[in-house]
Amino acid sequence: MTTEMERLERLAERLRAVEPVMPSPGAKIRGWNLVLAAVEQSATVRSRSHPVRRLVLAAVAAAVLLVAGAVAASADSLPDSALYPLKGVIENVRGALAFSPSDKLDYHLDLARTRLTEAEAMLARHRVDLADQALSSLNDQLNDAALVVQAEKAGDPALAASLENRLVQAIATHDQQLAGLQGEVTNAAALAAITQARDGAAQALQTANQPASSNGGGKPSASPSGNGKGPSATPHPTPKH
Protein backbone atom coordinates (compact mmCIF):
# COMPACT_ATOMS: atom_id res chain seq x y z
CA MET A 1 0.00 0.00 0.00
CA THR A 2 1.33 3.40 -0.93
CA THR A 3 0.71 6.44 1.21
CA GLU A 4 -1.58 9.23 0.09
CA MET A 5 1.38 11.55 -0.46
CA GLU A 6 3.04 9.01 -2.70
CA ARG A 7 -0.12 8.43 -4.70
CA LEU A 8 -0.71 12.13 -5.18
CA GLU A 9 2.90 12.68 -6.12
CA ARG A 10 2.60 9.98 -8.78
CA LEU A 11 -0.53 11.62 -10.08
CA ALA A 12 1.23 14.98 -10.12
CA GLU A 13 4.10 13.47 -12.07
CA ARG A 14 1.64 12.00 -14.53
CA LEU A 15 0.05 15.43 -14.99
CA ARG A 16 3.48 16.94 -15.63
CA ALA A 17 4.02 14.36 -18.35
CA VAL A 18 0.90 15.36 -20.25
CA GLU A 19 1.97 16.63 -23.64
CA PRO A 20 1.05 20.29 -24.04
CA VAL A 21 -1.69 20.94 -26.57
CA MET A 22 -0.42 23.53 -29.02
CA PRO A 23 -2.32 25.72 -31.43
CA SER A 24 -2.07 24.93 -35.12
CA PRO A 25 0.29 27.13 -37.18
CA GLY A 26 -2.77 28.51 -38.97
CA ALA A 27 -4.37 29.47 -35.67
CA LYS A 28 -1.22 31.25 -34.62
CA ILE A 29 -1.01 33.22 -37.87
CA ARG A 30 -4.67 34.16 -37.64
CA GLY A 31 -4.17 35.12 -33.98
CA TRP A 32 -1.20 37.36 -34.72
CA ASN A 33 -2.98 39.08 -37.61
CA LEU A 34 -5.97 39.87 -35.39
CA VAL A 35 -3.81 40.99 -32.48
CA LEU A 36 -1.65 43.14 -34.77
CA ALA A 37 -4.75 44.84 -36.21
CA ALA A 38 -5.99 45.56 -32.69
CA VAL A 39 -2.58 46.86 -31.58
CA GLU A 40 -2.40 49.19 -34.60
CA GLN A 41 -5.88 50.50 -33.94
CA SER A 42 -5.10 50.96 -30.26
CA ALA A 43 -1.92 52.92 -31.12
CA THR A 44 -3.94 55.21 -33.38
CA VAL A 45 -6.49 55.89 -30.67
CA ARG A 46 -3.73 56.52 -28.13
CA SER A 47 -1.96 59.00 -30.38
CA ARG A 48 -5.23 60.90 -30.79
CA SER A 49 -5.73 61.04 -27.06
CA HIS A 50 -3.01 63.62 -26.35
CA PRO A 51 -2.12 64.30 -22.70
CA VAL A 52 -3.33 67.90 -23.08
CA ARG A 53 -6.61 66.63 -24.41
CA ARG A 54 -6.88 64.27 -21.46
CA LEU A 55 -6.21 67.18 -19.15
CA VAL A 56 -8.95 69.22 -20.81
CA LEU A 57 -11.34 66.30 -20.57
CA ALA A 58 -10.51 65.89 -16.89
CA ALA A 59 -11.07 69.61 -16.32
CA VAL A 60 -14.41 69.46 -18.13
CA ALA A 61 -15.43 66.43 -16.10
CA ALA A 62 -14.48 68.23 -12.89
CA ALA A 63 -16.43 71.30 -13.96
CA VAL A 64 -19.48 69.19 -14.79
CA LEU A 65 -19.27 67.56 -11.36
CA LEU A 66 -18.92 70.95 -9.71
CA VAL A 67 -21.91 72.38 -11.57
CA ALA A 68 -23.98 69.27 -10.89
CA GLY A 69 -23.12 69.57 -7.20
CA ALA A 70 -24.02 73.27 -7.15
CA VAL A 71 -27.29 72.60 -8.97
CA ALA A 72 -28.21 69.91 -6.48
CA ALA A 73 -27.26 72.15 -3.55
CA SER A 74 -29.17 75.12 -4.98
CA ALA A 75 -32.47 73.24 -5.09
CA ASP A 76 -33.12 73.95 -1.42
CA SER A 77 -31.32 77.27 -1.22
CA LEU A 78 -33.03 80.32 0.31
CA PRO A 79 -33.01 83.95 -0.88
CA ASP A 80 -30.11 84.82 1.42
CA SER A 81 -27.92 82.06 -0.04
CA ALA A 82 -25.17 82.55 -2.64
CA LEU A 83 -26.65 79.67 -4.64
CA TYR A 84 -30.10 81.26 -4.86
CA PRO A 85 -29.59 82.86 -8.31
CA LEU A 86 -28.78 79.40 -9.67
CA LYS A 87 -32.09 78.17 -8.30
CA GLY A 88 -33.83 80.84 -10.40
CA VAL A 89 -32.00 79.68 -13.54
CA ILE A 90 -33.07 76.10 -12.96
CA GLU A 91 -36.66 77.21 -12.35
CA ASN A 92 -36.60 79.12 -15.64
CA VAL A 93 -35.43 76.00 -17.44
CA ARG A 94 -38.23 74.02 -15.84
CA GLY A 95 -40.72 76.64 -16.96
CA ALA A 96 -39.47 76.47 -20.53
CA LEU A 97 -40.10 72.72 -20.49
CA ALA A 98 -43.74 73.00 -19.31
CA PHE A 99 -45.84 72.85 -22.47
CA SER A 100 -49.35 71.66 -21.61
CA PRO A 101 -51.73 73.91 -19.62
CA SER A 102 -51.73 71.35 -16.82
CA ASP A 103 -47.93 71.31 -16.66
CA LYS A 104 -47.82 75.10 -16.73
CA LEU A 105 -50.30 75.33 -13.88
CA ASP A 106 -48.34 72.79 -11.85
CA TYR A 107 -45.17 74.73 -12.53
CA HIS A 108 -46.61 78.06 -11.30
CA LEU A 109 -48.30 76.51 -8.26
CA ASP A 110 -45.10 74.70 -7.35
CA LEU A 111 -43.12 77.93 -7.55
CA ALA A 112 -45.78 79.75 -5.55
CA ARG A 113 -45.45 77.14 -2.80
CA THR A 114 -41.66 77.48 -2.91
CA ARG A 115 -41.86 81.30 -2.63
CA LEU A 116 -44.16 81.03 0.36
CA THR A 117 -41.77 78.65 2.09
CA GLU A 118 -38.91 81.05 1.36
CA ALA A 119 -40.91 83.99 2.72
CA GLU A 120 -41.57 82.11 5.95
CA ALA A 121 -37.89 81.30 6.30
CA MET A 122 -36.86 84.89 5.65
CA LEU A 123 -39.36 86.19 8.20
CA ALA A 124 -37.94 83.75 10.73
CA ARG A 125 -34.49 85.22 10.02
CA HIS A 126 -35.84 88.76 10.28
CA ARG A 127 -35.04 89.44 6.61
CA VAL A 128 -38.28 91.31 5.88
CA ASP A 129 -36.89 92.71 2.62
CA LEU A 130 -36.27 89.24 1.20
CA ALA A 131 -39.59 87.97 2.58
CA ASP A 132 -41.33 90.86 0.82
CA GLN A 133 -39.66 89.93 -2.46
CA ALA A 134 -40.63 86.27 -2.06
CA LEU A 135 -44.26 87.19 -1.33
CA SER A 136 -44.35 89.50 -4.31
CA SER A 137 -43.05 86.67 -6.48
CA LEU A 138 -45.66 84.39 -4.93
CA ASN A 139 -48.35 86.71 -6.23
CA ASP A 140 -46.75 86.75 -9.66
CA GLN A 141 -46.86 82.98 -9.80
CA LEU A 142 -50.48 82.84 -8.70
CA ASN A 143 -51.39 85.41 -11.32
CA ASP A 144 -49.56 83.46 -14.01
CA ALA A 145 -51.41 80.35 -12.90
CA ALA A 146 -54.72 82.25 -13.07
CA LEU A 147 -53.98 83.37 -16.60
CA VAL A 148 -53.28 79.78 -17.63
CA VAL A 149 -56.75 78.87 -16.34
CA GLN A 150 -58.34 81.85 -18.02
CA ALA A 151 -56.73 81.08 -21.37
CA GLU A 152 -58.20 77.58 -21.38
CA LYS A 153 -61.77 78.76 -20.83
CA ALA A 154 -62.40 79.56 -24.49
CA GLY A 155 -60.77 76.44 -25.92
CA ASP A 156 -61.49 73.69 -23.40
CA PRO A 157 -63.98 74.66 -20.67
CA ALA A 158 -63.82 71.25 -18.99
CA LEU A 159 -60.05 71.43 -18.66
CA ALA A 160 -60.32 75.05 -17.52
CA ALA A 161 -62.72 74.00 -14.76
CA SER A 162 -60.37 71.30 -13.59
CA LEU A 163 -57.41 73.69 -13.59
CA GLU A 164 -59.40 76.35 -11.80
CA ASN A 165 -60.36 73.87 -9.11
CA ARG A 166 -56.68 73.10 -8.50
CA LEU A 167 -55.85 76.78 -8.41
CA VAL A 168 -58.60 77.53 -5.92
CA GLN A 169 -57.42 74.77 -3.62
CA ALA A 170 -53.82 75.95 -3.84
CA ILE A 171 -54.76 79.55 -3.10
CA ALA A 172 -56.90 78.48 -0.18
CA THR A 173 -53.95 76.58 1.29
CA HIS A 174 -51.59 79.49 0.73
CA ASP A 175 -54.05 81.93 2.25
CA GLN A 176 -54.36 79.76 5.32
CA GLN A 177 -50.59 79.77 5.72
CA LEU A 178 -50.41 83.50 5.14
CA ALA A 179 -53.12 84.07 7.75
CA GLY A 180 -51.08 82.01 10.19
CA LEU A 181 -48.01 84.07 9.43
CA GLN A 182 -49.98 87.25 9.87
CA GLY A 183 -50.79 86.23 13.40
CA GLU A 184 -47.17 85.47 14.21
CA VAL A 185 -45.28 88.52 12.99
CA THR A 186 -45.18 91.90 14.69
CA ASN A 187 -43.03 93.85 12.25
CA ALA A 188 -45.21 96.40 10.46
CA ALA A 189 -43.44 96.01 7.12
CA ALA A 190 -43.80 92.26 7.29
CA LEU A 191 -47.48 92.55 8.15
CA ALA A 192 -48.01 94.87 5.22
CA ALA A 193 -46.25 92.47 2.88
CA ILE A 194 -48.36 89.54 4.05
CA THR A 195 -51.57 91.54 3.72
CA GLN A 196 -50.57 92.52 0.23
CA ALA A 197 -49.81 88.90 -0.62
CA ARG A 198 -53.25 87.78 0.59
CA ASP A 199 -54.87 90.52 -1.49
CA GLY A 200 -52.81 89.42 -4.47
CA ALA A 201 -53.96 85.82 -4.04
CA ALA A 202 -57.59 86.96 -3.95
CA GLN A 203 -56.94 89.00 -7.08
CA ALA A 204 -55.54 85.90 -8.81
CA LEU A 205 -58.78 84.07 -8.01
CA GLN A 206 -60.75 86.84 -9.65
CA THR A 207 -58.53 86.73 -12.71
CA ALA A 208 -59.09 83.00 -13.05
CA ASN A 209 -62.85 83.54 -12.79
CA GLN A 210 -62.91 85.98 -15.65
CA PRO A 211 -63.73 84.69 -19.13
CA ALA A 212 -60.89 84.44 -21.65
CA SER A 213 -62.21 87.39 -23.70
CA SER A 214 -61.52 89.83 -20.85
CA ASN A 215 -57.82 89.22 -21.39
CA GLY A 216 -57.81 90.66 -24.87
CA GLY A 217 -59.65 87.71 -26.42
CA GLY A 218 -56.58 85.57 -26.93
CA LYS A 219 -54.45 83.17 -24.92
CA PRO A 220 -51.82 84.70 -22.71
CA SER A 221 -48.17 84.19 -23.45
CA ALA A 222 -46.32 81.23 -21.92
CA SER A 223 -45.33 83.13 -18.83
CA PRO A 224 -47.41 86.25 -18.44
CA SER A 225 -46.65 88.52 -15.55
CA GLY A 226 -48.98 88.93 -12.64
CA ASN A 227 -49.36 92.64 -13.23
CA GLY A 228 -50.71 92.22 -16.73
CA LYS A 229 -47.90 94.23 -18.29
CA GLY A 230 -46.26 91.32 -20.11
CA PRO A 231 -44.40 88.07 -19.51
CA SER A 232 -42.48 87.62 -16.25
CA ALA A 233 -38.73 87.93 -16.73
CA THR A 234 -38.01 85.45 -13.96
CA PRO A 235 -40.11 83.17 -11.81
CA HIS A 236 -38.51 84.30 -8.59
CA PRO A 237 -37.12 87.54 -7.26
CA THR A 238 -33.50 88.54 -7.42
CA PRO A 239 -32.26 88.58 -3.84
CA LYS A 240 -30.74 91.71 -2.43
CA HIS A 241 -28.25 90.76 0.23
Add this chain to the structure above:
Amino acid sequence: MQPLGKAASDDDRPLIERVRRGDQDAARILFERYFDRIYNYVYARLGRAEDAEDLAIDTMTRSLTRLDLFQDQGVAFSSWVYRIAHNATIDHYRRQGKATLVPLESATMPVSADPSELAVEQLSNEDLHEALRALTDEQQQVLILRFFQDLTATQAAQIMGKSVGAVQALQHRALGSLERALHGRTNN
Protein backbone atom coordinates in the same frame (compact mmCIF):
# COMPACT_ATOMS: atom_id res chain seq x y z
CA MET B 1 6.16 25.50 -25.07
CA GLN B 2 8.96 27.51 -23.51
CA PRO B 3 9.17 27.57 -19.72
CA LEU B 4 8.00 30.87 -18.37
CA GLY B 5 10.87 31.20 -15.90
CA LYS B 6 11.19 33.44 -12.90
CA ALA B 7 12.77 36.29 -14.84
CA ALA B 8 9.95 36.51 -17.35
CA SER B 9 8.32 39.51 -15.72
CA ASP B 10 11.64 41.40 -15.75
CA ASP B 11 12.17 40.52 -19.41
CA ASP B 12 8.69 41.71 -20.27
CA ARG B 13 9.09 45.22 -18.91
CA PRO B 14 11.14 46.78 -21.73
CA LEU B 15 8.94 45.04 -24.27
CA ILE B 16 5.81 46.43 -22.63
CA GLU B 17 7.26 49.93 -22.78
CA ARG B 18 8.01 49.46 -26.46
CA VAL B 19 4.51 48.20 -27.17
CA ARG B 20 3.14 51.25 -25.42
CA ARG B 21 5.11 53.38 -27.86
CA GLY B 22 3.55 51.46 -30.74
CA ASP B 23 6.43 49.05 -31.45
CA GLN B 24 4.89 46.10 -33.30
CA ASP B 25 8.06 44.00 -33.09
CA ALA B 26 7.86 44.09 -29.32
CA ALA B 27 4.19 43.13 -29.51
CA ARG B 28 5.17 40.21 -31.72
CA ILE B 29 7.73 38.99 -29.19
CA LEU B 30 5.20 39.10 -26.36
CA PHE B 31 2.62 37.38 -28.55
CA GLU B 32 5.10 34.59 -29.32
CA ARG B 33 6.02 34.34 -25.66
CA TYR B 34 2.48 33.89 -24.37
CA PHE B 35 0.13 32.75 -27.12
CA ASP B 36 0.99 29.02 -26.94
CA ARG B 37 0.86 29.01 -23.17
CA ILE B 38 -2.48 30.76 -23.06
CA TYR B 39 -3.87 28.52 -25.77
CA ASN B 40 -2.72 25.49 -23.75
CA TYR B 41 -4.22 26.92 -20.56
CA VAL B 42 -7.59 27.64 -22.15
CA TYR B 43 -7.66 24.32 -23.98
CA ALA B 44 -7.06 22.48 -20.71
CA ARG B 45 -10.08 24.29 -19.27
CA LEU B 46 -12.45 23.95 -22.22
CA GLY B 47 -11.30 20.94 -24.21
CA ARG B 48 -12.25 22.50 -27.56
CA ALA B 49 -9.60 23.71 -29.98
CA GLU B 50 -11.89 26.28 -31.64
CA ASP B 51 -12.86 27.89 -28.35
CA ALA B 52 -9.28 27.77 -27.08
CA GLU B 53 -8.10 29.54 -30.23
CA ASP B 54 -10.71 32.29 -29.96
CA LEU B 55 -10.12 32.89 -26.25
CA ALA B 56 -6.33 32.85 -26.62
CA ILE B 57 -6.56 35.47 -29.38
CA ASP B 58 -8.99 37.50 -27.30
CA THR B 59 -6.66 37.30 -24.29
CA MET B 60 -3.62 38.41 -26.26
CA THR B 61 -5.55 41.22 -27.89
CA ARG B 62 -6.72 42.53 -24.54
CA SER B 63 -3.28 42.12 -22.99
CA LEU B 64 -1.48 44.07 -25.70
CA THR B 65 -4.06 46.80 -26.25
CA ARG B 66 -4.97 47.54 -22.64
CA LEU B 67 -1.51 48.09 -21.26
CA ASP B 68 -2.71 51.32 -19.72
CA LEU B 69 -4.70 49.17 -17.29
CA PHE B 70 -1.74 46.91 -16.59
CA GLN B 71 0.23 49.88 -15.29
CA ASP B 72 -1.87 49.97 -12.15
CA GLN B 73 -2.10 46.27 -11.48
CA GLY B 74 1.09 45.84 -9.45
CA VAL B 75 1.60 42.26 -10.69
CA ALA B 76 3.86 40.63 -13.28
CA PHE B 77 2.71 40.92 -16.88
CA SER B 78 2.58 37.12 -17.14
CA SER B 79 0.22 36.94 -14.16
CA TRP B 80 -1.93 39.65 -15.70
CA VAL B 81 -2.18 37.74 -18.98
CA TYR B 82 -3.19 34.56 -17.16
CA ARG B 83 -5.82 36.46 -15.20
CA ILE B 84 -7.28 37.83 -18.40
CA ALA B 85 -7.32 34.31 -19.83
CA HIS B 86 -8.98 33.01 -16.68
CA ASN B 87 -11.66 35.71 -16.77
CA ALA B 88 -12.25 35.06 -20.45
CA THR B 89 -12.70 31.38 -19.67
CA ILE B 90 -15.18 32.10 -16.90
CA ASP B 91 -17.10 34.43 -19.24
CA HIS B 92 -17.12 31.69 -21.83
CA TYR B 93 -18.53 29.22 -19.28
CA ARG B 94 -21.26 31.68 -18.39
CA ARG B 95 -22.19 32.32 -21.99
CA GLN B 96 -22.17 28.64 -22.87
CA GLY B 97 -23.64 27.31 -19.64
CA LYS B 98 -20.69 24.88 -19.57
CA ALA B 99 -22.29 23.14 -22.54
CA THR B 100 -18.96 22.62 -24.22
CA LEU B 101 -17.46 20.60 -21.41
CA VAL B 102 -16.78 16.96 -22.20
CA PRO B 103 -18.75 14.70 -19.84
CA LEU B 104 -16.56 12.61 -17.56
CA GLU B 105 -18.72 9.55 -18.15
CA SER B 106 -17.42 9.23 -21.68
CA ALA B 107 -13.90 8.50 -20.50
CA THR B 108 -12.63 4.93 -20.27
CA MET B 109 -10.30 4.43 -17.33
CA PRO B 110 -7.65 1.71 -17.04
CA VAL B 111 -7.82 -0.56 -13.98
CA SER B 112 -4.86 -1.33 -11.71
CA ALA B 113 -4.04 -4.79 -10.29
CA ASP B 114 -4.70 -3.28 -6.86
CA PRO B 115 -8.27 -2.02 -6.99
CA SER B 116 -7.49 0.61 -4.35
CA GLU B 117 -4.89 2.19 -6.60
CA LEU B 118 -5.14 3.91 -9.92
CA ALA B 119 -3.02 2.71 -12.79
CA VAL B 120 -1.75 6.27 -13.15
CA GLU B 121 0.85 5.45 -15.76
CA GLN B 122 -1.80 3.92 -17.99
CA LEU B 123 -4.10 6.93 -17.91
CA SER B 124 -4.35 8.64 -21.26
CA ASN B 125 -3.94 12.37 -21.57
CA GLU B 126 -7.57 12.65 -22.54
CA ASP B 127 -8.62 10.69 -19.42
CA LEU B 128 -6.74 13.19 -17.29
CA HIS B 129 -8.11 16.21 -19.14
CA GLU B 130 -11.66 15.00 -18.80
CA ALA B 131 -11.31 14.12 -15.14
CA LEU B 132 -9.70 17.49 -14.53
CA ARG B 133 -12.69 19.30 -15.99
CA ALA B 134 -14.91 17.66 -13.38
CA LEU B 135 -13.10 19.58 -10.61
CA THR B 136 -13.98 22.97 -9.22
CA ASP B 137 -12.82 26.08 -11.04
CA GLU B 138 -9.99 26.79 -8.61
CA GLN B 139 -8.85 23.17 -8.47
CA GLN B 140 -8.64 23.04 -12.26
CA GLN B 141 -6.76 26.32 -12.32
CA VAL B 142 -4.14 25.30 -9.78
CA LEU B 143 -3.44 21.93 -11.40
CA ILE B 144 -3.18 23.43 -14.89
CA LEU B 145 -0.88 26.22 -13.75
CA ARG B 146 1.33 24.00 -11.63
CA PHE B 147 1.58 20.89 -13.80
CA PHE B 148 0.52 21.66 -17.37
CA GLN B 149 2.06 25.15 -17.38
CA ASP B 150 4.90 24.17 -15.05
CA LEU B 151 4.69 27.37 -13.02
CA THR B 152 6.07 27.71 -9.52
CA ALA B 153 3.74 27.90 -6.53
CA THR B 154 4.70 31.58 -6.22
CA GLN B 155 3.74 32.32 -9.83
CA ALA B 156 0.47 30.42 -9.48
CA ALA B 157 -0.24 32.29 -6.25
CA GLN B 158 0.23 35.64 -7.98
CA ILE B 159 -2.03 34.67 -10.85
CA MET B 160 -4.74 33.35 -8.52
CA GLY B 161 -4.43 36.20 -6.06
CA LYS B 162 -3.69 33.82 -3.18
CA SER B 163 -0.84 33.17 -0.76
CA VAL B 164 1.70 30.50 -1.63
CA GLY B 165 0.48 28.41 1.31
CA ALA B 166 -3.10 28.62 0.11
CA VAL B 167 -2.05 27.51 -3.36
CA GLN B 168 -0.14 24.55 -1.95
CA ALA B 169 -3.13 23.49 0.15
CA LEU B 170 -5.46 23.93 -2.81
CA GLN B 171 -3.10 21.90 -4.99
CA HIS B 172 -3.15 19.05 -2.46
CA ARG B 173 -6.93 19.05 -2.32
CA ALA B 174 -7.17 19.28 -6.10
CA LEU B 175 -4.95 16.23 -6.58
CA GLY B 176 -7.10 14.33 -4.08
CA SER B 177 -10.24 15.35 -5.93
CA LEU B 178 -8.73 14.36 -9.25
CA GLU B 179 -7.78 10.98 -7.86
CA ARG B 180 -11.31 10.44 -6.58
CA ALA B 181 -12.78 11.53 -9.90
CA LEU B 182 -10.59 9.05 -11.72
CA HIS B 183 -11.41 6.31 -9.17
CA GLY B 184 -15.11 7.01 -9.51
CA ARG B 185 -14.83 6.60 -13.23
CA THR B 186 -12.89 3.32 -12.84
CA ASN B 187 -15.46 1.86 -10.48
CA ASN B 188 -18.42 2.67 -12.77
